[in-house]
Amino acid sequence: MGTSAVAIGGGHGTARSLLALREVFEHVTAVVTVADDGGSSGRLRRDLGVSPPGDLRMALTALAGDSDLRDLVSYRFRRGELAGHSLGNLVLIALQDLNGQDLVAGLDRLAMLLDVSGRVLPCTTTPITLHAQTADGAVTGQVAVAATPRLQRVWLDPADPVTPPDVLAAIATADLIVLGPGSLYTSLLPNLLVPGVVDAINQAAGRVVLVSNLREQPGETEGMALVDHLDALQDHVGDLRIDVLAAHEGAAPSGGGIPLVVDHRAVATRVEQLRLVDLLDGDDGHDPELLATLFRDLLSG
Known part of the structure; x- marks a missing residue:
């Protein structure tokens, strides 16, 4: 069993990662939007x-x-x-x-x-508001941003919210740092846009894994393939370190939404390692047991 892990995100996707991490690590810290x-x-x-x-x-x-x-x-x-x-x-x-x-x-x-x-x-103790820019103008508030397709950029107001020191300390000492799964613009990026978080991830000793979503999200990631998610991360937070990208390979989820397109060749040029694994719980979401198996494999090298 590993010593410590950090999961960064929010909502149901990060909850699935946490259910898996608690089976593999003695101490788990969730950093939440x-x-x-x-x-x-x-x-x-x-x-x-x-x-x-x-x-x-x-x-x-x-x-x-x-x-x-x-x-x-x-x-x-x-x-x-x-x-x-x-x-x-x-x-x-x-x-x-x-x-x-x-x-x-x-x-x-x-x-x-x-x-x-x-x-x-x-991720911060400062009250923050999420904003987005589209070709048709600005959008304000997480609910509105989540419902809006073809987002060009998102940002926080204020732009320099306070980062709790314990967040940076947990990232620095973690054996594994898990990003996602979850909403790209309204769960993951609001954490990464907080000052100091990306620098802490990039400097951390532990491995960094991004767990991809299973499908497009109506609204905010409509029409986006997995490589577009990576490009959006690059556009917003620069050279975010991703040691391993875990993407689903197997049966399509049964719920609504279009399965996320994974262009293996395009994705492989943007991360150090691409892991294609079955992540589906047999119905509609990420399986915590399968995620736990993935995390154990990453921990063992």
């Missing part, structure tokens, strides 16, 4: 002026050792004024408040309650 402005997170952000808790809570539940508390934290209200809110989102905000509005301290408290062997950290 805080640009969300939709659903329960968006409502709480607007009403209370807090960082959106949803992706942070999802990462915590993926790493949770206490299944009963995990289910409780994942509970979502279905009616009344609380309809749509996750109990875990409310608990996290309460813990932040009880710790002097310190989000990292609140996350550590909830991680302790959930028996997490690791940490969940926000």
Whole structure:
């Protein structure tokens, strides 16, 4: 078993990586985007002026050792004024408040309650807004960006949010750094655009693996092949180090969306190593067990 790993991203894709990493590493740190402005997170952000808790809570539940508390934290209200809110989102905000509005301290408290062997950290403690540019003009907010095709560029406002020191320290000491899977423009890039994160990845001793998505995402990556994802990363954050690119080879996912096109020759010129492996869970998403096998192989060399 490896000592430590870092997963960078947000949402359901990163949760799948975390479920896999917890089986392979003693200590797992999730570095999670805080640009969300939709659903329960968006409502709480607007009403209370807090960082959106949803992706942070999802990462915590993926790493949770206490299944009963995990289910409780994942509970979502279905009616009344609380309809749509996750109990875990409310608990996290309460813990932040009880710790002097310190989000990292609140996350550590909830991680302790959930028996997490690791940490969940926000990519920044600064309130940020995601913006995008298209040929038709600018788009503001993560929800709007996610629904918009043919994005030319995304950026954060402010452009220089504060990076928690523990984020950079975790990346520096990790045996494996996992990017994705997940939404390119609204989950992965909002982390990488935070000052210091890419430099920490490039200087880290551990290997860096990018886990590709299974399909195009309606809206933000509509019409994009895997090589276009790599080009977008290059355009936004320069020479991001990717030691291994893991791409799916096998049955197509059964859900909606067009399977992501993987041009082996074009992709191979942009990364040190391309791994073509079956990543599908037999239905519609990345299989944590198959991801765990991949991560073990990478750890062993």
